[in-house]
Amino acid sequence: MSRWKPGSRARLQEAALDLFLEHGYAATTTASIAERAGVTDRTFYRHFKDKSEVLFGDEGRTEHLMVTAVADSGSSASGALREALRAVARDFEPRRGAMARRATVIESVPDLAERELWKLRTWSRALTQALVERGEEPFTAQAQVEVALALFRTAFQSWTHDDAPSALDELIRNAYTAVRLPDA
Structure with a gap:
């Protein structure tokens, strides 16, 4: 996973929406969002404090x-x-x-x-x-x-x-x- 690829925030938001709609909000983890977006967990937390922030950030x-x-x-x-x-x-x-x-x-x-x-x-x-x-x-x-x-x-x-x-x-x-x- 490349942590320097541009557009991490937007990719995380898109991945989160995909996963929330596919599996439900409760069943989706920040790790699965990061993985789907092609970034590390650490990158996720640089952009958002938790998974709800993906929706409200x-x-x-x-x-x-x-x-x-x-x-x-x-x-x-x-x-x-x-x-x-x-x-x-x-x-x-x-x-x-x-x-x-x-x-x-x-x-x-x-x-x-x-x-x-x-x-x-x-x-x-x-x-x-x-x-x-x-x-x-x-x-x-x-x-x-x-x-x-x-x-x-x-x-x-x-x-x-x-x-x-x-x-x-x-x-x-x-x-x-x-x-x-x-x-x-």
Whole structure:
């Protein structure tokens, strides 16, 4: 096994998804993930602290992407949140296949599903704080964030589970329209 071959992190993530779907999350070990990816256990642990991190290791990057979009936006609070969701959609779109597989694994394991909800809660706090820092009243900011994230979750569910979905950003736009909110 060559520990210097580039792309170890991505190979580990792909190998983990394959194994989780083939054998189940509980039956998959970090050693089997490393072996499938063609790296050592040590390389696995350089990238991830445990096997759940393979699924959640990018959450901080996505949160940063959204908070930056809100902070940089010249739009209203609702417009800034829509810009944040557009940024996430652009980031996720090329990875739809992996995201759909990831969603399947997470939904099949209660502890992972709970962690996914916790991730969304941390996004909510960060986005609310970003809006407050822009001058929005905390209650209003939190309400707007919760609605935006609910619409995102609805669109994401369709995007990861439908056979031939529209683009994620289009699904988000459709979710806004379905509840008659302006698509800023």
